[in-house]
Amino acid sequence: MVAEDDNIFRAFAKAMYNTIDSPVTWFREKVVEPNQKQYPWYHRKYPRVPTIDECYSDDVVCDFEANHQFKRDKAVDSEILNILRMRYEDCMMYENPDHATPCKPLWDKYKDAEEAWFIKYGDLGANADARKAYMKQKHRLIWERRNGPLSDLTK
Template sequence: MPENEARNTFEAFFFALGRAIDGPTTWFKEKVVEPNQKQYPWYHQKFRRVPTIDECYTDDVVCVYEANAQYRRDRLVDTEIVAILRDRLEACVMYERPDHKLKCQEVSRQYEEAAANWFCKYGDLGAYHDAKKAFMKQKHRMIWERRHGPVGSGMKQKEQEE
């Protein structure tokens, strides 16, 4: 039954009353609120990607500032991802105990991988770090891996280099 067709006068009265109360609020929402809302398909503001610190000139202060702001935002996002994975692992362990080592293996692997990647990028930078220090850490790690092999695999032997 369509909303505007009532079966009797009692229903017609309550339909009219409902339209009188709901009509102005619906009009205000559709004509004023929704056209003025920012339309994001996600729940957080999406910033445009800016040039990284290695693409900035040394005297371009604005570019360096934007690169540092982008670095801080990326670090916060990566930290939250690791925290969410840690929470998932803790919940899985609490729920699946005593068989959690077997049943939470995939969640544990994801968390360990994310935590290791986070530490590779942001760990051991000290209290006051920025995009330049993180970039230098990445550069030094790449030089080390080129000379000695992947970090954690031990140093190359003399025979392997030749």
């Protein structure tokens, strides 16, 4: 058991510290922290809304939400593609001049992601929206039903 400190200056300093710190600590623990939104990730997670094919044609709010979700998804997919490209470029710089073999898996992964991005977002233009992307997907599915998959034509 520790005896109480008989130094008057330290006792005074501790009393002043507790006088200032106690209300602040109480406010943080009892008010601020219970009211904070706790996320286990670093970015905000938006709730998924109905996609454009699930919206009625006259539902403006659903159309607006689907467009915003489409634009967020496009931004995330573009950033993923950018990260894959940077990983490949870093591998090339690190493994130079023999980068062909060790960086091949990264290159293949990047090319697959690039193809998937272009299938979904390519040729839509600068002001693409969810309805245009949905029509592009529909036309592609119809074309593949009539002519077979595109992967068969590239071989």
